[in-house]
Amino acid sequence: MKLFESGKIGNMKLKNRIFMAPMGSSTEDLDGGFSQEAIAYFAERAKGGCGMIMVSACVSKELEGRLLFCLDSEIYRNRLEKFVDEMHSYGAKVCIQLLAGFGRVGGMQPGTFKPTSASEVPYMWAPEVTCRALTTDEIKRLVESYGKAAALVKNCGGDCVEIHGYGGYLIDQFMSEIWNKRTDEYGGSFENRMRFPIELMDAVRANCGPDFPILFKMTPCHYIPGGRELEEGIRIAKMLEEYGVAAIQVDAGSYETHQISLPTAYAKRNYQLELSAEIKKAVSIPILSSGQLGDPGVAEKALNDGIVDYVGLGRSVLADPYWPNKVKENREDDVVPCMRCNEGCLGRVSKNFRIGCSVNPLTGKECYNRITPVNVKKKVLVIGGGPGGIEAALTAMEQGHGVELWEKSDTLGGNLIAAAAPGFKVPVKNLLEYYRHQCEKRKVKISFLKEATAEEIIGHKADLVILATGSSHIIPRISGIDQKNVATAVDVLKGKASTGEKVVVIGAGLVGIETALHLISLGKQVTVIEMKDRILPEPMFETDVKMLNELIAESGLTCKVSTMLCEIKDGSVVVESPEGKEEINCDTVVLAMGFRSNNALEKELEGKVPEVVTVGDAVFPRKVLSAVWESYYAIRALNESIQCS
DSSP states (O other), X not given: OGGGSOEEETTEEESSSEEEOOOOOOOSOTTSOOOHHHHXXXXXXXXXXXXXXXXXEESOOTTTOOOBEXXXXXXXXHHHHHHHHHHHHTTOEEEEEEEOXXXXXXXXXXXXSOOEESSSOEETTEEEEEOEEOOXXXXXXXXXXXXXXXXXXXXXXXXXXXXEEOTXXXXXXXXXXXXXXXXXXXXXXXXXXXXXXXXXXXXXXXXXXXXXXEEEEEOSOOOSTTSOOHHHXXXXXXXXXXXXXXXXXXXXXXXXXXXXXXXXXXXXXXXXXXXXXXXXXXXXXXXXXXXXXXXXXXXXXXXXXXXXXXXXXXXXXXXXXXXXXXXXXXXXXXXXXXXXXXTTTXXXXXTTOOOOOTTOTTTTOXXXXXXXXXXXXXXXXXXXXXXXXXXXXXXXXXXXXXXXXXOSSSSSOTTHHHHTOSTTOHHHHXXXXXXXXXXXXXXXXXXXXXXXXXXXXXXXXXXXXXXXXXXXXXXXXXBTTTSXXXXXHHHHHTXXXXXXXXXXXXXXXXXXXXXXXXXXXXXXXXXEEOSSSSSSOSOOOHHHHHHHHHHHXXXXXXXXXXXXXXXXXXXXXXXXETTEXXXXXXXXXXXXXXXXXXXXXXXXXXXXXXOEEEOGGGTSSOOHHHHHHHHHHHHHHHHHXXXXX
């Protein structure tokens, strides 16, 4: 496979064409240094086979406070050396992506630091606040700091640096007409707007010499009104090549279009590859790209088609750090797929929590969360074959325990089956198939069509019982709710219930909206009713909300908010909004009004089995992350109790 051919960027040789794409991890020490946890986190991806590890670090705290890892002082030298040495020990090169700042998109609230930018433009998170334009003296100090940071990288053994010039961050704000309104030497003409990044590259060369590779990450197209268009993006790429940049990493979008730069499970297009193909035609230096390349076939094709020279994996190697090694060994079925849910990774980091992953409880906790095989085997009984139950069974088997799983239906997956049903949820379908394959491959003992009772569980005499019994739809007491034209969203998505041509979905949360979009894709006419004042009222990562709203707009879905269901009739529903009551004709009513836990067994088993742990939706309805992590921790705790006994 071309993925595993060696390659060169400048004078740097890489063992393969795979790099770990940079993304915030919140694993740094409080002062911005590389913590032992950070080193372990990145080392796991180097050990897993990535040819290069790319990490973002800021060069100065003067204007924005500490951002990500920091390299503005010699106090970081020892920790950076340890980081580089550890990556090198696994054959991975180290690229430090140097960040000049966030500028108008920074996370600091006004009052802590005055938001700064290339010029006086609205602050992204509070448009009523105007950013302060950086002075020429501040720009010069940033350039000086940039060079010193690059020197620190080189002196500590780093293999190259990358200019962080993309996505609407500070350097890109200088490069872009939409944010650069300056009238001095740093604004106006194309050449003036490129002056700041060119000075940064000059500073790197002055401090690191002419042979130290400099990469540049850029955005050829912002996909916003007034933002950069592809024509200028190509012009920038050509200028960078002429200036001696060793390689260009291509990104797409900006903070305003994060659903493009951070693709969700709903993404239809691969904007990064589309733009990479255009930039590749314009220059002869290597092109790097990432985003939606977690499918080995897609990544390999992009290389073979000459669209990119190096493939970046971000969330994919959070889900499975050993993605490269497994693919190289023809073990693609063993790769844990990323759902692109953004819950454990971007969702946590955006709230200043340490990075994690919904399907990999070890992500960000590599130092202390591991499990090991045990000498004393225990008997584990898992009730429920959803993601939580499967994770518990697989983890217990990995430890060497005797495991049996009881599932009341005839197949594994639980509510994940419904979540994977819409055609636009391919990443979730991949996870469902992975779980089923792993249970079959590892020969998990499963009893299907097994409705567990307290009596049977007690009689099984397990040392540990995991209750992963999930949740069920809330069925409200409303006139007509028991009619034949009423179905639940889960039953519709699982194919257990059919609908007519005109459908009313009750509830505009994630399940209701996904069900409605699924039905529209089947040619149905759908109206969604939501009693709250907006659709998708539950907390969700911003990119998912943006992408779903795009799909809703494209589909023509009718949504009625601040509207309450009053009655279901044979052929219609009666609803009430601030405008009064209304009757909507329909063939089928689909309920998506939330879930309640199936946890009755918990009380029945209390004090009657040695240990029982309830996980996931059976505790209260949440996401896949909760089910997987809680199951993993329950088994890890069993291991620790054995070691202490």
